[in-house]
Amino acid sequence: MMLGNREPAAGTVSLTHTVTTIYLAHTRAFLIRWFSPVAVRDWFVVGVGITALIIAPLVFCGAAAAQSMTRDNTKSRIDVTDETGRVIRIPQTIRRIVSLAPSVTETLFALGLGDRVVGDTDFCDYPAEAQKRSHVGGPVNPSIEAVAALHPDIVVASREINRLDSVHSLEQLGIPVYATDPHSVDEVLASTERLADLLGAQDAGRALVAKLRGRLDELDRRLAGLPPKTVLMIVWLDPLISAGGTSFLNDALHRSGARSVIDSPQAWPTIDLEEVVRRQPEYLIISNDNAQQVKRELDELQKRPAWRELEAVRNRRFIILSESISHPSPRLIDGIEQLARALYPSKFAMAMPRIRWLYPSFCGLAALSTGEPALPFMQMGEPL
Amino acid sequence: MKPMTVRHVLWSCAILALLLLAMVLLALRLGAVPFSFGDLGQNLWWLITGQTDKVSTDFRLIMVDIRLPRILLGIVVGAALSVAGAGFQALLRNPLADPYVLGVSSGAALGAILALLAAPALPLMTPLAAFLGAAATIAAVYFLGRRQGQLDSGTLLLAGIVTASFLSATIMFLMTTLATRDLRGIAFWLMGDLSASLPRGLLWVLIAGFVIAAGAILTTASDLNVLLSGEREAMHLGVDVTRVKLVVYISASVLTGLAVSVSGAIGYVGLLVPHVMRMFFGSDYRLLIPTSALGGAIAIVVADTLARTVIAPTELPVGAMTAMAGAPVFIYLLRRRLA
Numbered sequence: 141m142m143l144g145n146r147e148p149a150a151g152t153v154s155l156t157h158t159v160t161t162i163y164l165a166h167t168r169a170f171l172i173r174w175f176s177p178v179a180v181r182d183w184f185v186v187g188v189g190i191t192a193l194i195i196a197p198l199v200f201c202g203a204a205a206a207q208s209m210t211r212d213n214t215k216s217r218i219d220v221t222d223e224t225g226r227v228i229r230i231p232q233t234i235r236r237i238v239s240l241a242p243s244v245t246e247t248l249f250a251l252g253l254g255d256r257v258v259g260d261t262d263f264c265d266y267p268a269e270a271q272k273r274s275h276v277g278g279p280v281n282p283s284i285e286a287v288a289a290l291h292p293d294i295v296v297a298s299r300e301i302n303r304l305d306s307v308h309s310l311e312q313l314g315i316p317v318y319a320t321d322p323h324s325v326d327e328v329l330a331s332t333e334r335l336a337d338l339l340g341a342q343d344a345g346r347a348l349v350a351k352l353r354g355r356l357d358e359l360d361r362r363l364a365g366l367p368p369k370t371v372l373m374i375v376w377l378d379p380l381i382s383a384g385g386t387s388f389l390n391d392a393l394h395r396s397g398a399r400s401v402i403d404s405p406q407a408w409p410t411i412d413l414e415e416v417v418r419r420q421p422e423y424l425i426i427s428n429d430n431a432q433q434v435k436r437e438l439d440e441l442q443k444r445p446a447w448r449e450l451e452a453v454r455n456r457r458f459i460i461l462s463e464s465i466s467h468p469s470p471r472l473i474d475g476i477e478q479l480a481r482a483l484y485p486s487k488f489a490m491a492m493p494r495i496r497w498l499y500p501s502f503c504g505l506a507a508l509s510t511g512e513p514a515l516p517f518m519q520m521g522e523p524l
Numbered sequence: 525m526k527p528m529t530v531r532h533v534l535w536s537c538a539i540l541a542l543l544l545l546a547m548v549l550l551a552l553r554l555g556a557v558p559f560s561f562g563d564l565g566q567n568l569w570w571l572i573t574g575q576t577d578k579v580s581t582d583f584r585l586i587m588v589d590i591r592l593p594r595i596l597l598g599i600v601v602g603a604a605l606s607v608a609g610a611g612f613q614a615l616l617r618n619p620l621a622d623p624y625v626l627g628v629s630s631g632a633a634l635g636a637i638l639a640l641l642a643a644p645a646l647p648l649m650t651p652l653a654a655f656l657g658a659a660a661t662i663a664a665v666y667f668l669g670r671r672q673g674q675l676d677s678g679t680l681l682l683a684g685i686v687t688a689s690f691l692s693a694t695i696m697f698l699m700t701t702l703a704t705r706d707l708r709g710i711a712f713w714l715m716g717d718l719s720a721s722l723p724r725g726l727l728w729v730l731i732a733g734f735v736i737a738a739g740a741i742l743t744t745a746s747d748l749n750v751l752l753s754g755e756r757e758a759m760h761l762g763v764d765v766t767r768v769k770l771v772v773y774i775s776a777s778v779l780t781g782l783a784v785s786v787s788g789a790i791g792y793v794g795l796l797v798p799h800v801m802r803m804f805f806g807s808d809y810r811l812l813i814p815t816s817a818l819g820g821a822i823a824i825v826v827a828d829t830l831a832r833t834v835i836a837p838t839e840l841p842v843g844a845m846t847a848m849a850g851a852p853v854f855i856y857l858l859r860r861r862l863a
Contacts, residue, residue, distance in 0.1 A: 262838060276556075277838035281712070283556035284719065285590045286837040289582060303709045304640075305720040312721045313589055410700070 220338060223321040223331060224299055230316045234293040234339050240306065241279050241298035244320060245270045246469035248296070251336050252344045259290045266463075266471070284309045294318055296335065300468065320468070323407075324391040325476070328468045329353065352473045356395065359480055362487045363397045369483050371398040371459075372421040372452070375408060375466070377437055380416070384409045388468045396479035398423070413446050423483070424452045427461045427475070434460050459483070533811050540818035544599070547822055551595050551829040556837040557586050593727060598718055598828045598842075599821040600730050601787045602797075604779040606820025607738045609794030610801075610812055611776035614748040615769055616677045622795035623780040626669075626684030629789035630691035631661025632781060637698055637710055651726065651785040658781030661687060666773065675769045677755075716790030716843025718828050726786070733782045737775040738817060744768045745809040752807070790843045792850035793823050803857055823850075 174183075217229045238259040239245040245264040248257050254269055261279045264270040276286040279301045287295060287310060295310055299321040307317045318338065322328040329349050336345020373393060375381045383389035384404035393400050401419035402411055424441075428434045438458055441447045448454070459482045465475025481488045553564055567583040570576070579588075608623040616625070623629070635657020639649040665687050669680030699710065712719075747768045750758045759765050783790070797820045798812060805815050827845040834840060 275837060277836075281719065281839045281841075283832070283837035283839055284721065285586045286556040288585050288590060289557040303712070305709050305712070305717075309719065309721040312723070313585065 220318070222318045223334075224319045226319065228316040228318060230318070230338070231293045236290065236292045236294075237339065238276060238287050238290055238292040238295045239264065240276070240282060240287075240295060240302050241300070241320075242266065243300070243467040243469040244296045244298055245273075246467060246471050247320075247332050247335060248339075250348060250470040251332070251339070251341045253339055253341055256339070258292060259287065266467075282306060284313070288313055288315065294339075296320065298468070322388050322468045323386050324388055325356070325395055325472060326391075328388055328470075328472055331468075332470055348470060352470055355473055355477065359395065359477060363480060363484065366397055366484060366487070368394075368397050368399040369423060370401050370419070370421045371423045371425050371483075372401055372416055372419075373425045373427075375427075377441075380411045380413060381408055382411050383407070388472070389466060392465055392472055392476050393425075393479070396476045397483055398425075398479060417446055417450065420451050422452060423457045423459050424450075425459045425461060425479070427463055427466045429463045533814060536805055536811060537814050537818060540815055540822065544818055544822050544825070547825045547829075548595055548599075551598075551825050552587060552591055554829055554833050555586070555591060556832065557582075559583070559587070590721065593721060593724070594718055594828070595825055596727060597722065597730070597786060598824040600727070600734055601718070601783040601790065602793055602820035602822070602824030603738070603817035604730075604734050604783040604820075605790065605794040606797040606801075606816040606823070607741060607813055608776040608779040608783070609820075610798035610809070610816045611741050611772045611779075612794075613798055614751060614809065615772045615776065616681050617752070618677075618681065619799070620795070621681070622792075623776070623783070624688070624789055624791070624794070625681065626665050626777065627661050627688030627691055628658045628777055628780040629784050630688045630695065631664075632658040632784040633695055633710065633714055633789065634691050634698075635660075636713055636785075637695060640710070641698075641702065648723065648726070651722070654785035655781050658777070658784055661691065662774070662777040662781065674766055675773060680773075712841050713788035715841040716788040716846070717841040718787050718824075718831075719839055719841075720786075722786060730782055730786065734779065737778045737782075738813070740771055740775040741779075742810075742813050744771050745813055748772070748809040788841075788843065790824065790846055792846045792854075793820055793827075796850050796854045797823055799854065800857060 216232045218232055219227055219229050221227050235256060236258045237248060237253065237256050239248055239257055240261060242261065242264045245257065245260045246266055248254065249267050249270060254267075257270070257273055259276050260270055260273045261282065262275045262277060263279060264273070264275075274286075274290065276282045276290070279298075280303055284306065292315060295315055295317045297307060297317055297319045299319050302319070307319065310317050318335075320331045320335070322331045329352060332352075333345045333349045336342055336348070371393060373383045373389060375383055375389070382402045382404075383393065383400060384402060384406045386405065387407040390400055401416065401421045402409065404411075426434055426437065428437075441453055452458070459479065461475055461478050461482075463475075464471040465479060467475075549561075549564070553559060553561055563583070564587075567579050567587065570578045571588070605623050609621070612621040612623060612625060613619060615621075618625075632654040635653040635655070636650050638657070639653030643649050665680065665684045666675070668683035668687065669675060671679045695710075695714075747758070747763045750761050750763050751765065751768060755765050758768075780794075798816045801812055801815045801819050805811050823846065824842065827849060828842045830849070831840040831842045831845045834845075
């Protein structure tokens with residue numbers, strides 16, 4: 141952008157001429173400085189930048205305006221407190237529910253609300269119908285936009301496995317999230333009944349809970365006066381995690397006539413194997429629907445140094461339960477009954493032919509791995 | 525060396541800005557809920573021209589309320605981390621320096637955990653406490669890292685690493701002894717995760733903080749160029765070394781603290797992006813800082829789009845994506861340059 145040097149015309153140099161020349165030169169410099177092709181390119185660059193800077197806030201303002209408009213207050217809403225103590229505002233009639241946890245999905249289906257469940261997680265596999273709902277991802281890291289796209293009236297989560305961040309994100313979008321948080325069998329039933337009330341299925345809820353309580357009472361009668369058996373519930377093998385004081389699972393063990401050898405105030409404590417060896421549980425319990433995996437784990441346990449010295453391992457006192465005992469849903473009662481039958485077979489003499497899930501000699505697993513349905517007792521849902 | 529002109533900086537940035545814009549459009553298009561480019565353009569146009577009533581509710585919900593804020597957050601976080609990384613690399617004169625080398629992320633994580641333990645229900649507590657934790661760490665490392673009253677690169681680096689490992693150990697201790705279920709999110713937080721949506725206002729605070737801190741680093745850019753040849757040399761050439769180091773230390777730490785407090789510790793971006801930009805644009809800090817900011821933004825937007833879509837609808841933490849993609853990309857670029 142050098143200034144062209146214009147020689148003054150030979151001969152006279154008038155003042156006017158000089159001034160004009162200077163003005164022309166300045167004008168030319170100005171034009172070159174700001175409007176030459178090179179300069180225009182720079183303008184373009186700056187322009188793109190400024191446009192980008194302007195568009196972002198505009199979109200945001202538009203969004204904010206749009207958002208304030210979408211908040212519909214036409215539906216009448218009520219305030220309820222969820223099980224973690226948060227107050228949420230939900231529509232009076234709830235037609236679309238998204239579940240963020242397998243236990244919640246099971247509860248909703250058990251209440252007969254299955255057709256209102258419009259979305260659940262990748263892990264919701266019970267009942268089979270639940271797998272047909274659109275999935276929003278795993279319970280720990282669901283896609284918030286997948287949830288929002290289903291336009292739920294309410295999202296039901298479980299404090300046990302969902303993340304607080306997901307709850308906050310959904311609330312930010314104006315989607316109410318009800319979180320369940322049961323710590324005992326009674327609280328599982330109470331939570332079921334409460335969900336039923338909330339979602340307009342009071343009658344179904346009351347009937348279901350009454351039936352479940354009846355089964356628990358029947359079980360109590362059968363087990364009355366029996367000395368409890370000591371067990372180790374293997375929630376996770378590596379690292380060894382069991383159920384502790386404040387977990388619903390620990391309470392479920394109690395209800396089945398079992399006592400965990402683990403005494404911990406934590407819900408899911410990591411256990412030192414030394415402690416297990418010292419306490420010598422009578423039975424080891426695994427809750428898993430995958431028979432192959434169970435077989436692999438048990439085979440391995442019998443080879444591991446400290447494990448193979450356990451009384452329970454040496455005598456092959458393993459109890460393999462379906463996954464129902466590890467879900468805080470109405471299915472939990474099935475799991476409790478299964479365990480009670482396994483621990484006290486004589487008390488359930490009438491049901492003996494059906495008991496295939498205690499493997500004192502551990503021959504049963506061979507049958508399981510030959511293509512039979514994973515665990516045949518899974519359907520056992522009716523009262524004793 | 526060619527003299528650095530404003531035009532050169534502008535052009536380099538414009539190319540990166542266009543790339544960023546393309547990536548943003550792609551990121552808007554992709555996700556668990558599908559949208560076509562036609563829908564996207566149409567709705568965006570209505571939104572920008574103020575015809576908000578024509579915009580479909582789904583678009584408003586998914587794009588405007590979820591994806592766009594997340595992308596903007598990614599842009600700010602990526603830019604902040606990369607500028608901080610470039611700053612620390614100059615300050616510590618160590619090519620391995622990244623925004624977390626001085627323990628800022630561990631301090632922020634500890635703050636976040638304490639907030640989750642004290643008041644889990646308040647949504648804004650976590651980023652606030654994380655930032656306070658980061659600030660406290662910055663101050664502690666500053667006082668530990670001084671020698672004869674001045675910031676000394678070597679001492680600072682050691683003080684930072686020791687502080688970081690001490691804080692990490694404290695975090696592990698808290699997580700195993702307390703095992704509160706509400707701490708589950710911390711695992712994501714330690715990996716870096718953009719999925720938590722934040723209040724709108726917070727994003728503006730972040731942008732303002734970024735502009736101020738990154739601007740401060742940019743003003744020291746030519747001094748940093750001189751500083752590359754050594755502190756003594758820089759001092760003889762008239763650079764106020766003490767002031768420059770202090771400005772860069774504080775600004776880079778604040779940038780890191782801002783980014784970490786909203787997204788957790790997203791790894792690799794702060795380390796790699798400045799190096800990649802050096803390979804493309806040279807090591808002049810006047811160019812390196814703006815290009816790093818844009819490059820970091822591109823990196824995070826791409827990584828987060830992948831994190832959202834690879835196993836959709838389940839989401840990966842974005843930190844897992846940056847770590848997985850970052851290392852091979854860097855090795856490839858390094859080998860190519862050496863070849």
